[in-house]
Amino acid sequence: MTEIAQRSFFLRNPSVLVFLALLSVFTLAVTLASEATGFGWMSTSFVKTLGKTLCLCLIAIAMDLVWGYCGILSLGHFAFFGLGGYMIGMWLMYERTKDIVAQSLQNEVLPPTPDELRDAIGTQIFGVVGGSDIPLVWTFADSLFIQLVLVVLVPGLLALVFGWLAFRSRVTGVYLSILTQAMTLALSLYLFQNDSGLRGNNGLSGLQNIPGLTGVSQDVISIWFFWASALALALGYLLAAFMVSGKFGSVIRGIRDDEARVRFLGYNVEAYKLVIFTGTAMISAIAGALYYPQAGIVNPAEIAPIASIYLAVWVAIGGRGRLYGAVIGAAFVSLLSSWFTGGSAPDIPLGTFTIQWTDWWLVVLGLSFVAVTLFAPQGISGVFDKLVRKS
Amino acid sequence: MTTLLEVSGVSVSFDGFKAINNLSFQIGEAEMRAIIGPNGAGKTTFMDIVTGKTRPDEGHVIWGDRSVSLLKMSESQIARVGIGRKFQRPTVFEAQTVRENLAMALKNARGPFDVLFYRKSKSGADRIEALAEEIGLSNQLPRIAGTLSHGQKQWLEIGMLLAQEPRLLLIDEPAAGMTPEEREHTTQILVEAAKTRAVVVVEHDMEFVRRLNCKVTVLHEGAVLAEGSLDHVTQNQTVIDVYLGR
Numbered sequence: 001m002t003e004i005a006q007r008s009f010f011l012r013n014p015s016v017l018v019f020l021a022l023l024s025v026f027t028l029a030v031t032l033a034s035e036a037t038g039f040g041w042m043s044t045s046f047v048k049t050l051g052k053t054l055c056l057c058l059i060a061i062a063m064d065l066v067w068g069y070c071g072i073l074s075l076g077h078f079a080f081f082g083l084g085g086y087m088i089g090m091w092l093m094y095e096r097t098k099d100i101v102a103q104s105l106q107n108e109v110l111p112p113t114p115d116e117l118r119d120a121i122g123t124q125i126f127g128v129v130g131g132s133d134i135p136l137v138w139t140f141a142d143s144l145f146i147q148l149v150l151v152v153l154v155p156g157l158l159a160l161v162f163g164w165l166a167f168r169s170r171v172t173g174v175y176l177s178i179l180t181q182a183m184t185l186a187l188s189l190y191l192f193q194n195d196s197g198l199r200g201n202n203g204l205s206g207l208q209n210i211p212g213l214t215g216v217s218q219d220v221i222s223i224w225f226f227w228a229s230a231l232a233l234a235l236g237y238l239l240a241a242f243m244v245s246g247k248f249g250s251v252i253r254g255i256r257d258d259e260a261r262v263r264f265l266g267y268n269v270e271a272y273k274l275v276i277f278t279g280t281a282m283i284s285a286i287a288g289a290l291y292y293p294q295a296g297i298v299n300p301a302e303i304a305p306i307a308s309i310y311l312a313v314w315v316a317i318g319g320r321g322r323l324y325g326a327v328i329g330a331a332f333v334s335l336l337s338s339w340f341t342g343g344s345a346p347d348i349p350l351g352t353f354t355i356q357w358t359d360w361w362l363v364v365l366g367l368s369f370v371a372v373t374l375f376a377p378q379g380i381s382g383v384f385d386k387l388v389r390k391s
Numbered sequence: 392m393t394t395l396l397e398v399s400g401v402s403v404s405f406d407g408f409k410a411i412n413n414l415s416f417q418i419g420e421a422e423m424r425a426i427i428g429p430n431g432a433g434k435t436t437f438m439d440i441v442t443g444k445t446r447p448d449e450g451h452v453i454w455g456d457r458s459v460s461l462l463k464m465s466e467s468q469i470a471r472v473g474i475g476r477k478f479q480r481p482t483v484f485e486a487q488t489v490r491e492n493l494a495m496a497l498k499n500a501r502g503p504f505d506v507l508f509y510r511k512s513k514s515g516a517d518r519i520e521a522l523a524e525e526i527g528l529s530n531q532l533p534r535i536a537g538t539l540s541h542g543q544k545q546w547l548e549i550g551m552l553l554a555q556e557p558r559l560l561l562i563d564e565p566a567a568g569m570t571p572e573e574r575e576h577t578t579q580i581l582v583e584a585a586k587t588r589a590v591v592v593v594e595h596d597m598e599f600v601r602r603l604n605c606k607v608t609v610l611h612e613g614a615v616l617a618e619g620s621l622d623h624v625t626q627n628q629t630v631i632d633v634y635l636g637r
Contacts (some may be wrong), residue, residue, distance in 0.1 A: 250495050269467065272503050
């Protein structure tokens with residue numbers, strides 16, 4: 001029974017199979033090119049960049065679900081991404097600091113008491129913000145399991161409460177977008193404070209060092225995270241395709257196009273929006289929890305409102321209302337962005353004036369966003385669709 | 392005949408303008424009723440009140456055998472107890488196929504998780520075929536609804552209402568912008584529907600109302616002016632005055 005249902009799901013959605021096949025080929029190629037498991041054609045830092053890109057593709061899929069399919073232009077989903085990073089970052093930082101502290105104290109004459117150990121960890125982590133007490137929010141930081149649960153629970157709860165308040169009051173359209181911007185701005189400003197308990201503007205750092213894996217080199221860890229990111233993206237894509245392919249997809253697209261009509265058909269529109277908003281917040285958080293150990297650091301600047309706007313730009317450029325469009329947009333724009341801003345793009349000297357891409361890239365991105373909105377509202381994948389249909 | 396919907400003493404005003412003024416109205420099971428009236432008589436506001444879009448300042452709206460009040464329910468709850476509404480402008484989901492439009496309207500569990508794990512069934516597919524037959528869109532099922540003609544969209548919307556299996560249908564100007572043949576077909580669909588449920592049609596077009604051949608309620612300035620057969624109300628002097636503007 002399940003097998004029949006599954007086969008018909010793939011038969012009805014051949015693009016899902018194509019996507020999974022391409023992702024597998026890509027993963028295999030990177031594995032073979034990496035330093036850890038392959039021929040070493042690809043630097044470890046580039047493997048990390050690609051792994052992070054896969055995480056960005058996953059949050060782009062979440063954005064496409066909430067905006068492209070359900071019509072809620074959330075400009076706050078990067079807040080959930082960042083929160084996911086913070087939740088896993090707390091465990092990474094706490095456990096690693098504990099190892100370091102325990103090592104440095106083991107040569108003392110008297111073995112350290114648990115209180116001394118705790119104080120030393122506190123000073124080590126919170127010294128930069130002038131504290132030594134371990135804040136309440138770090139209560140479970142020594143438990144990987146609990147922090148993993150918190151990765152989905154904290155952003156999920158925030159989205160649930162925020163969404164419930166906003167949707168219940170029938171806030172829609174641009175007003176909702178502004179509210180989500182306010183939410184992410186408030187969260188980022190709060191985290192910037194030194195007494196927020198999450199190290200203020202320093203954020204959490206050293207996240208690339210995995211506790212208990214000190215003997216394993218970064219090139220191996222990077223490929224593990226790459227694999228995990230690829231798996232998460234595949235599962236996320238499958239889940240999203242399952243959600244949008246059936247009657248549920250029909251209803252949320254109906255909400256996007258004519259909310260009142262869906263309501264008069266007897267559907268509780270607010271409940272649907274809440275499910276989509278909260279569900280995508282959780283997917284975003286998982287993407288963030290995989291991203292930040294590869295980035296090595298998470299700080300409040302990551303949650304700044306502009307990050308969520310970039311997310312919307314990726315999905316718009318890739319083509320909203322198509323899952324692969326979101327993936328194309330996120331991968332294409334974020335890789336291009338890191339090429340331009342990373343200093344690899346050659347500057348263009350124009351006599352007295354030089355175009356430096358680190359500054360000018362944003363202008364190009366802004367112009368291409370305007371161009372896509374005006375001339376190709378379906379984004380890159382829309383152009384792609386037209387070519388496929390013509391041939 | 393038992394009363395299905397009873398509206399009594401309902402008033403609502405917008406910025407001091409009394410759109411509905413102490414209106415009382417009843418309709419029984421399996422009855423067709425036409426509501427006519429000049430512009431601003433409160434016809435659409437009346438529908439808004441029954442479907443929960445507008446809350447009245449005073450009065451009661453009582454529904455069904457167990458006499459529950461509709462005033463405390465949300466729009467979606469009202470739709471689920473069995474009141475379907477068709478808007479003046481055809482509102483179907485233009486980006487989706489005729490089949491998807493009908494499937495969404497089929498009477499099934501409406502919760503997000505019910506719908507997420509909903510499996511297409513043979514009976515559902517049969518029901519869609521039967522509905523498409525009824526509204527004359529049998530060979531249009533795979534078509535994107537946005538490409539249908541104006542009349543076909545109106546029928547699709549009526550089909551979506553029927554798919555909900557409502558006990559009361561509220562229909563706002565179904566014949567607007569239709570060709571004579573399309574009107575004929577629309578009349579047939581509505582007359583057929585009224586055999587098994589209550590149908591309230593708001594219409595400007597007297598010729599169309601005559602074809603429906605049913606009891607008529609005339610609204611004026613938010614209250615009932617006259618009620619009876621079309622011939623009866625059109626001979627009423629106040630009705631003539633109102634329509635001719637005195």
